[in-house]
Amino acid sequence: MTVLAYIGPGAGFAVMGSFLIFIGALLLGVLILLSLPFRVVVSLFIKRAKGRFKRVVIIGLDGMEPGRAKRLMETGRMPNLKAMAECGHFSKLGSTCPPISPVAWSTFATGVNPGKHQIFDFLSRDLNTCLPLLSSSRITTTGSGTTEARLLRKSRPFWHLLADRGVSCTALRMPISFPPEPYKGRALSAMCTPDLRGTQGEFTVFSTTPESAKTTGGKRLPVNLNESSALGVLPGPTLDGNELVLPFQVRWTEKTIAEQRATLRIAGRSHRLEIGRYSPWIELTFRKRRTRVHGIARFLLKGVAGNFLLYVTPLNLNPAHPDMPVSWPKSFSIYLAKLIGSYATLGLAEDTWGLSEGVLTDDEFETQCVDIHLERERMFFESLRLQRRGFLTCVFDITDRMQHMFIRRPENPDTSNPLAIDRTADERINKIYARCDEMIGRVLHKLGRRDLLMVLSDHGFTAFRRCVHLNAWLRENGYLTEKAQDRKRKDSDYFANVDWSRTRVYCFGLAGVYLNLKGREAHGIVNPGTEAENLIAELREKLSGLRDPASGEKVIRNLYESSKIYSGAYKSTAPELIVGWKSGYRHSWETAVGATDGAVFSDNTDKWCGDHCVDRLEVPGVLFCNRRIKWHEHPPHLADFAPTVLKLWQITPPRYLDGAPWDIVD
Amino acid sequence: MFEPKIRINKALYELVEQKADEEGYSSIDEYVTHILEKAVADAGENASEEEIRERLRGLGYLK
Numbered sequence A: 001m002t003v004l005a006y007i008g009p010g011a012g013f014a015v016m017g018s019f020l021i022f023i024g025a026l027l028l029g030v031l032i033l034l035s036l037p038f039r040v041v042v043s044l045f046i047k048r049a050k051g052r053f054k055r056v057v058i059i060g061l062d063g064m065e066p067g068r069a070k071r072l073m074e075t076g077r078m079p080n081l082k083a084m085a086e087c088g089h090f091s092k093l094g095s096t097c098p099p100i101s102p103v104a105w106s107t108f109a110t111g112v113n114p115g116k117h118q119i120f121d122f123l124s125r126d127l128n129t130c131l132p133l134l135s136s137s138r139i140t141t142t143g144s145g146t147t148e149a150r151l152l153r154k155s156r157p158f159w160h161l162l163a164d165r166g167v168s169c170t171a172l173r174m175p176i177s178f179p180p181e182p183y184k185g186r187a188l189s190a191m192c193t194p195d196l197r198g199t200q201g202e203f204t205v206f207s208t209t210p211e212s213a214k215t216t217g218g219k220r221l222p223v224n225l226n227e228s229s230a231l232g233v234l235p236g237p238t239l240d241g242n243e244l245v246l247p248f249q250v251r252w253t254e255k256t257i258a259e260q261r262a263t264l265r266i267a268g269r270s271h272r273l274e275i276g277r278y279s280p281w282i283e284l285t286f287r288k289r290r291t292r293v294h295g296i297a298r299f300l301l302k303g304v305a306g307n308f309l310l311y312v313t314p315l316n317l318n319p320a321h322p323d324m325p326v327s328w329p330k331s332f333s334i335y336l337a338k339l340i341g342s343y344a345t346l347g348l349a350e351d352t353w354g355l356s357e358g359v360l361t362d363d364e365f366e367t368q369c370v371d372i373h374l375e376r377e378r379m380f381f382e383s384l385r386l387q388r389r390g391f392l393t394c395v396f397d398i399t400d401r402m403q404h405m406f407i408r409r410p411e412n413p414d415t416s417n418p419l420a421i422d423r424t425a426d427e428r429i430n431k432i433y434a435r436c437d438e439m440i441g442r443v444l445h446k447l448g449r450r451d452l453l454m455v456l457s458d459h460g461f462t463a464f465r466r467c468v469h470l471n472a473w474l475r476e477n478g479y480l481t482e483k484a485q486d487r488k489r490k491d492s493d494y495f496a497n498v499d500w501s502r503t504r505v506y507c508f509g510l511a512g513v514y515l516n517l518k519g520r521e522a523h524g525i526v527n528p529g530t531e532a533e534n535l536i537a538e539l540r541e542k543l544s545g546l547r548d549p550a551s552g553e554k555v556i557r558n559l560y561e562s563s564k565i566y567s568g569a570y571k572s573t574a575p576e577l578i579v580g581w582k583s584g585y586r587h588s589w590e591t592a593v594g595a596t597d598g599a600v601f602s603d604n605t606d607k608w609c610g611d612h613c614v615d616r617l618e619v620p621g622v623l624f625c626n627r628r629i630k631w632h633e634h635p636p637h638l639a640d641f642a643p644t645v646l647k648l649w650q651i652t653p654p655r656y657l658d659g660a661p662w663d664i665v666d
Numbered sequence B: 001m002f003e004p005k006i007r008i009n010k011a012l013y014e015l016v017e018q019k020a021d022e023e024g025y026s027s028i029d030e031y032v033t034h035i036l037e038k039a040v041a042d043a044g045e046n047a048s049e050e051e052i053r054e055r056l057r058g059l060g061y062l063k
Helices: A009-045 A066-072 A078-087 A100-110 A158-164 A254-258 A330-340 A352-356 A363-388 A398-404 A425-448 A470-476 A530-546 A637-646 B008-025 B028-039 B050-058
Strands: A055-061 A087-094 A122-127 A132-134 A139-143 A147-151 A167-174 A186-189 A203-207 A218-222 A228-241 A243-249 A261-266 A269-274 A282-288 A293-296 A299-303 A309-312 A390-396 A452-458 A460-469 A512-515 A556-561 A577-581 A584-587 A601-604 A621-625 A628-630 A664-666
Touching: A009 A282, A055 A556, A055 A637, A066 A078, A066 A087, A066 A425, A066 A621, A078 A087, A078 A352, A078 A452, A078 A621, A100 A158, A100 A167, A122 A228, A132 B050, A147 A254, A147 A398, A147 A470, A158 A167, A158 A390, A158 A637, A167 A363, A186 A330, A186 A530, A203 A228, A218 A228, A228 A282, A228 A293, A228 A309, A243 A282, A261 A299, A261 A460, A269 A299, A330 A363, A352 A363, A352 A398, A363 A390, A363 A398, A452 A556, A452 A637, A512 A530, A530 A556, A577 A584, A621 A628, A628 A637
Parallel strands: A055 A390, A055 A452, A167 A186, A167 A390, A203 A218, A460 A584
Antiparallel strands: A087 A621, A122 A132, A139 A147, A203 A309, A228 A243, A243 A261, A261 A269, A282 A293, A299 A309, A452 A621, A460 A601, A512 A577, A556 A577, A628 A664
């Protein structure tokens, strides 16, 4: 009997498709083998730098404070760093002016002062409008309609120079590296990499609270609640003016409540949520017609039924499917995701606003910080395992984020000591320092005799107790003039009420004081030259005597003129004065965003209670090395790493570098 | 990798190279880019206040 069967074209395409891939891979393999002799010959003619060490590993612990480190070493809680200090080197490390991470890490990477790398603060400004902007990158839309991000940090990281000379280089999580720069090594972006919504990290929290509200650090949204489920809509990125969203459902039963769990249904998949515990990273694909935008987020279900509360971390770019590159080469973030699983890509991934706004508890915030830290440990140790020669650097942020949130004022503060700290909260920081020390121990264990390890921080830390609203001071002293208030607005942020035709000086960001200079600012009124110089001298004199009415003490330790402390082609856009606050003081929250109303002095009542935006002499960083370091021209400074490491590979440091090389003594 | 390139005269290139070195730039590319940025007044991105607020939202240092 004859049986007729029909085989559709789909099966044929499937067979042929996989066959073509197989043939393609085979041909590529043959090509690689055939070209091998030529590549060997070419490599013989490439002038490779010879390294004194097999590997140079530099670990950054953002914000590690030398005083605390010393105390913990003395009390036996940091034995590994203590061993490094005893057998090698431990000292304070000079930071930049101002000692703020984007500025400091840019100087570490490039070996130059801010006047040559153009990062003077977290914020710069649009000279046409004076609106504050992120200083590290610019997002523009090209003529063809595509959106492009551009890195504004100038000069070159020293590992680019090493890679040019054939040294294998990996730079993980170096701040101010988004978008990633092309070079002959590998890099993973960090601080200032945006989230999927284009913000610097915006959480979402869903609850039964009826009103929707947008708060400083996140979105608070309602859910439709019934007996056994909650329905909500998670906002995603905006595409062509439309916000993409993902509807979701959280389901529970009496049995699952008893077992402290529920089920999340989102983007076509179900995930188990344990009440009170973070979910793993969940892949979220937002769709609009043929366009797909890929993100990841973690969910924390804090309560169900009548107490429903669901926290969602900022939507991170998916490292395994980056719609915007977060690494160089682009495939590197994908490779790391294959090695260690999904991981946070957001620049400042630890959700400090979640804690500040009471959405997260202290424990939940700390757990999030530790989880992110462990991801970075995994990517670092994998890179260390795979990279047998060359240069490897990685920056860990947990020390910085924990100190920002836990250098707390005691509940019943001693009024005679404004910098007093809450011991319970402080112990959380000590534990994190000890955790970092334990990690350093594991690194030391994996290094060989011909490997060099250096550990550094970009700045130290201090308490942030009092806010100084410099724009209010400028207003009160006649340097800044307001116009009639815009009735539509409740606030004066972003210089909304400033009359630029009568304003000579203004402030924003975390350290700078700017002149409204003719020829630079679009509405500038101060003439460069004598008028500007006299104004700077006048400001210096008046600000130097600024006293806190609560204590009567002077609040500024040093005032720096950028024209005197910076050199390089970009210094003309820097603030004219950089304020070196005494410990305990900082630019107020209002001044930071260009607000102009309110009082000059106020208490900092925010949960963000530790800071480093003070005089650089108040908050030096740390430097550890597993060998002795001999410095010559000045005590160790962040700018010295570039020439020091280049010399280890017998590369003459370029003339534009500002740092001075150290001798590494065996 | 596939960024546009500009062709210039060799003598001019050498002058530019010398100037870049004197001014403390890390490369000729950086120097030329800076000059061009200034020439086209690339000071801002013409973003609205609301767009700027959105981009800065979530930065712990700012409220």
